[in-house]
Amino acid sequence: MSVPSSPYCTSEEVAYALKQLAFPGMTPGDFADDGTTNPTKTEVDFWIANTAAEIDMAFMRAGYKIPFAQWSSDDSWPTHQTNFLRFLNVLGAAAAITGLAMKPAPSQPMERDTEQANAYEARFKALLDDVRENVIRFRADCYAGTNAYVGLVEPRAPMTDFGEGLIDGADYLELTGYTLLRMAIGETWAAWGGADTIDGYDWDTLRAWGQR
Numbered sequence: 001m002s003v004p005s006s007p008y009c010t011s012e013e014v015a016y017a018l019k020q021l022a023f024p025g026m027t028p029g030d031f032a033d034d035g036t037t038n039p040t041k042t043e044v045d046f047w048i049a050n051t052a053a054e055i056d057m058a059f060m061r062a063g064y065k066i067p068f069a070q071w072s073s074d075d076s077w078p079t080h081q082t083n084f085l086r087f088l089n090v091l092g093a094a095a096a097i098t099g100l101a102m103k104p105a106p107s108q109p110m111e112r113d114t115e116q117a118n119a120y121e122a123r124f125k126a127l128l129d130d131v132r133e134n135v136i137r138f139r140a141d142c143y144a145g146t147n148a149y150v151g152l153v154e155p156r157a158p159m160t161d162f163g164e165g166l167i168d169g170a171d172y173l174e175l176t177g178y179t180l181l182r183m184a185i186g187e188t189w190a191a192w193g194g195a196d197t198i199d200g201y202d203w204d205t206l207r208a209w210g211q212r
Contacts, residue, residue: 003068003077003140007052008085011044014093017120039097051092051124055085058131063146064138071139071152081138088127095121 011031031041039047056066070077099118130136134147142148 001077001079001082003070004082004085005067006056007048007089008055008082009048009052009089009093011041011048013086013090014044014048014097017090017094018097044093044097047093047096048089051096052089054092054128055088055131058128059138059148061132062134063142063148065141065143068138069141071141075139078139081140084136088124088131091120091124091127095124 015031031037031039031044033040033042059068060066068077095118099121127136134151137151138148139152140148142152
């Protein structure tokens with residue numbers, strides 16, 4: 001799948017999200033600039049572009065390169081990442097429209113207590129926080145040394161998953177490869193601890209990890 005570019009959704013998709021709550025009876029794609037819809041399509045496109053920029057800033061904070069690019073030339077861009085960006089952009093635009101555009105001079109700020117929260121805003125804000133903290137990880141090009149990069153290339157201890165890293169557990173799925181997996185992990189921890197090897201039955205894992 002091709003890498004998406006900003007903005008990540010259309011006004012029709014925002015209309016679909018808003019038709020039940022904000023615009024009862026509205027059908028997707030009804031935004032127009034002929035005075036028949038409020039907001040107009042131009043206004044909706046404005047909020048889409050601005051929330052797309054907010055999304056880009058959140059991913060940049062985590063360490064991803066914007067505009068997005070594939071992690072490597074051997075990769076294909078995952079479809080679920082495109083779907084997530086679309087969903088996030090729709091949420092952001094819907095939050096802005098229902099929380100700001102439809103209430104140009106609110107008596108309360110856009111961010112409110114849970115009981116009064118804009119449902120779109122609450123979800124959008126929570127997901128952006130997850131992006132900034134790299135809780136939601138993309139397989140995309142990023143800057144070395146950032147949270148995004150660490151999540152893609154560095155192994156985690158203890159090895160409890162098969163995430164790709166310096167050591168990829170998927171390479172040792174066969175039972176006969178278990179010993180090789182232990183050796184690979186041991187050698188990595190040894191390098192962190194400043195030694196050449198670590199005895200397979202006497203790994204000073206805490207020391208190795210602490211000196212990483």
